[in-house]
Amino acid sequence: MYDIIVVGGGPAGLSAAITARQRGKSVAVVTNDASGSGLYRAGQVRNYPGLPDISGADLLDKLREHAESMGASVINERVLAIAPADGAVGVSRATDVSRAAAVILAIGAAQSSVFPGEAEFLGRGVSYCATCDGMFFRGKRVCVVMRAPDAESEAEYLESIGCEVVRLSPRDMTINGARTVESVTADGETVRCAGVFILRRTIAPASLAAGVELRGGHIGTDEAMRASLPGVFAAGDCAGPPYQIAKAAGQGQIAALSAAGYIDGGGGL
Amino acid sequence: MAISHLTAETFDGAIRSGAVIVDFWADWCRPCKLLAPVMDELEAEYGGKVSFAKVDVDACGELAARYEVMSIPTVILFRNGAEIKRFIGAQPKSAYREALASA
Numbered sequence: 001m002y003d004i005i006v007v008g009g010g011p012a013g014l015s016a017a018i019t020a021r022q023r024g025k026s027v028a029v030v031t032n033d034a035s036g037s038g039l040y041r042a043g044q045v046r047n048y049p050g051l052p053d054i055s056g057a058d059l060l061d062k063l064r065e066h067a068e069s070m071g072a073s074v075i076n077e078r079v080l081a082i083a084p085a086d087g088a089v090g091v092s093r094a095t096d097v098s099r100a101a102a103v104i105l106a107i108g109a110a111q112s113s114v115f116p117g118e119a120e121f122l123g124r125g126v127s128y129c130a131t132c133d134g135m136f137f138r139g140k141r142v143c144v145v146m147r148a149p150d151a152e153s154e155a156e157y158l159e160s161i162g163c164e165v166v167r168l169s170p171r172d173m174t175i176n177g178a179r180t181v182e183s184v185t186a187d188g189e190t191v192r193c194a195g196v197f198i199l200r201r202t203i204a205p206a207s208l209a210a211g212v213e214l215r216g217g218h219i220g221t222d223e224a225m226r227a228s229l230p231g232v233f234a235a236g237d238c239a240g241p242p243y244q245i246a247k248a249a250g251q252g253q254i255a256a257l258s259a260a261g262y263i264d265g266g267g268g269l
Numbered sequence: 270m271a272i273s274h275l276t277a278e279t280f281d282g283a284i285r286s287g288a289v290i291v292d293f294w295a296d297w298c299r300p301c302k303l304l305a306p307v308m309d310e311l312e313a314e315y316g317g318k319v320s321f322a323k324v325d326v327d328a329c330g331e332l333a334a335r336y337e338v339m340s341i342p343t344v345i346l347f348r349n350g351a352e353i354k355r356f357i358g359a360q361p362k363s364a365y366r367e368a369l370a371s372a
Contacts (some may be wrong), residue, residue: 052274081300083307083359090303093358097302120327123357134297135327136339180337195339229361 012236125181
């Protein structure tokens with residue numbers, strides 16, 4: 001049990017972790033490995049105040065070092081789902097479930113829209129989690145859409161339990177079937193399969209936190225960065241534009257102060 | 270009332286009459302563990318009116334196949350044996366409550 005779990009290790013999430021530690025809260029940041037993120041690969045960041053020529057990679061490394069030096073734990077793992085229950089918020093990772101008094105979502109903006117058929121066949125062949133749903137596809141052919149750093153390990157897991165895996169990195173894809181998935185058409189080529197595992201770097205907010213209120217595709221928040229679920233806050237790109245690092249860091253701080261206030265039973269800020 | 274654990278032998282009899290909500294889960298499924306306390310809370314609230322049950326898809330693969338459950342947790346609300354609502358993934362309590370209130 002942590003006081004606060006931060007989902008996402010970009011500027012918003014790490015800034016939130018730093019402020020939460022300053023408020024004496026125990027904090028875990030659960031995140032993809034930073035390398036491979038858009039910011040990590042960005043060259044120079046020119047508009048972050050006070051650090052005019054820092055590279056995206058250096059900025060992320062410094063933010064992480066800062067958060068860790070303050071006592072935040074950084075866990076490199078995929079978060080599958082969060083759900084409020086029992087007066088806390090449960091956070092499911094691939095290998096474990098943790099609970100926190102509050103959760104801050106700093107998951108970035110989804111880079112890709114959903115594929116035609118994806119929502120319709122969710123739970124009927126479309127899955128976002130090999131370790132959860134792989135067993136239903138033993139002895140069958142599945143496609144894995146490789147858009148996340150851990151996609152290869154998920155594909156290998158599916159092979160290890162007896163699935164025939166077709167790895168795809170399509171630009172366009174349509175998911176076809178009647179009641180359940182029967183094939184996908186990826187960049188014009190149709191592959192017959194019983195399931196398709198779609199592994200993106202960023203999970204759509206509605207899949208990660210079912211029932212959270214959205215506003216224009218982003219997580220809807222109030223001025224204290226509270227989302228619509230109890231104990232859940234959001235900051236950074238996932239809370240809407242502008243997609244700027246300074247704004248993300250500022251929102252992360254607000255979210256952490258609000259979360260600390262929520263835990264202490266006060267009004268937040 | 271408590272949450273009953275159904276098998277292929279007991280399933281049809283259990284869902285035949287009244288409103289029954291069934292949570293398809295497995296031990297290896299982490300998101301299922303998020304849902305378990307939510308179901309316990311809902312059972313305390315609605316257990317008098319709706320029967321609560323679980324199906325371990327590991328032990329009862331044929332039930333999962335029959336209902337085309339291919340992702341867990343999946344929760345299905347039955348009335349008199351017929352599926353009236355299906356929830357895929359761990360949903361917030363309010364989503365289940367809405368269905369249970371009108372079940």
